[in-house]
Amino acid sequence: MPYTPYHFGPSGFLGLVFRKYIDLPVFLFANIVVDIEVLCWQHGSVHRAVHTLLTGAIAGIIWGLVAYPLRNIFAKLMQIIHLSYKTSLLKMIVSGVLGIWLHVIIDAPYNWDVRLFWPSRTIPLYGLISKSNMQIVCIAFWVATIVVYIVMAANYRKEKTSRKTTD
Numbered sequence: 059m060p061y062t063p064y065h066f067g068p069s070g071f072l073g074l075v076f077r078k079y080i081d082l083p084v085f086l087f088a089n090i091v092v093d094i095e096v097l098c099w100q101h102g103s104v105h106r107a108v109h110t111l112l113t114g115a116i117a118g119i120i121w122g123l124v125a126y127p128l129r130n131i132f133a134k135l136m137q138i139i140h141l142s143y144k145t146s147l148l149k150m151i152v153s154g155v156l157g158i159w160l161h162v163i164i165d166a167p168y169n170w171d172v173r174l175f176w177p178s179r180t181i182p183l184y185g186l187i188s189k190s191n192m193q194i195v196c197i198a199f200w201v202a203t204i205v206v207y208i209v210m211a212a213n214y215r216k217e218k219t220s221r222k223t224t225d
């Protein structure tokens with residue numbers, strides 16, 4: 059079973075809380091971008107090229123560049139879910155890199171094949187936390203994300219209506 063949805067918990071929480079500096083859609087979708095390789099390798103070691111800090115950063119930069127022309131679509135999406143959205147090319151690139159880094163750091167403790175510090179083969183994070191415990195952490199972040207989102211979306215609506223009445 060793909061583990062990707064769990065990642066949306068921590069990513070969603072950090073992306074929302076640091077929304078001023080992070081492009082939320084780029085940061086969130088980075089989890090899908092990085093896990094494409096897991097879907098490509100069905101057997102043996104599934105975490106290869108992109109599940110490292112170094113190549114992950116390169117993938118993140120590319121993802122930020124690819125996402126830049128999509129910024130109007132992201133703005134529309136954010137409007138639909140009642141979140142304000144302001145971005146720039148730099149913000150998108152930084153969010154792409156940070157999004158992939160957060161993803162691989164979460165994957166590293168319970169996947170022996172995540173070579174976080176590639177080209178070094180050391181896996182210092184491996185075994186720090188079990189897969190089931192990491193799932194619990196991710197679910198807790200999911201809950202926190204929903205709470206933060208409800209507050210932010212409510213503020214967005216409040217600001218909109220107050221702007222309308224003052225106009």
Ligand SMILES: [Zn+2]
Nearest residue numbers: 092093096165
């Ligand atoms: Zn992964």
